[in-house]
Amino acid sequence: MPSRFTRPPYNSYDGKTDPVEHVSHYIQMMSLHTHNDALMCKVFPSSLRPTALRWFNGLRKGLIHSFAQLIQEFGVRFVTCNRVPQPVDALLSMKMRVRKTLCNYVSRYWELYNEIGGDNEKIAASTFRMGLLEDSELRESLTRKPPDDIR
Structure with a gap:
């Protein structure tokens, strides 16, 4: 972690709401650091509540190589929580x-x-x-x- 890094105030993901909205909010709150892929990955778990954090902790070591890949896996795992737009x-x-x-x-x-x-x-x-x-x-x-x- 960079020495002057302070965690921005973002919502914690509980595994019940739309994962796309959570990722959008997370990226927005981390906007000053989006160029730092490793930092984006390291801080992401702190935006998760226990259910989602258990999923994260259960990821196979070496499976994730980028923030984009982490977000893709996150979306796949919580796809059933996606909010379906109204017609x-x-x-x-x-x-x-x-x-x-x-x-x-x-x-x-x-x-x-x-x-x-x-x-x-x-x-x-x-x-x-x-x-x-x-x-x-x-x-x-x-x-x-x-x-x-x-x-």
Whole structure:
């Protein structure tokens, strides 16, 4: 370890969440050291909680020769925890619930929209409007003058 190295504050991986997100977060937190492959490998186990650490400690000696290979093995081992992206048509199932606030609907809608990703602005604007209560003034307004984009 370099003499002035201090471990950045990253989340510990528990073996239950998306390994791709963990690796992305780890790389981001170690961004000043990504050029140092050996350091990236040496520090990685400190980002693991007991279940994942047992996997790491069980790796055959000499199996890993680079950080890229370590991450590949990590991804293979925890592949069942990968988060599956929602399909775009999941937005069609979003409806504002009776006796729920617009704020509640907006929060649920945009949370789902952000999980989908991609360039779906036209679909998002349309499905958002269709999910509003039929007698909603906002729905009526958005029907009369559809927005040009999400913003």
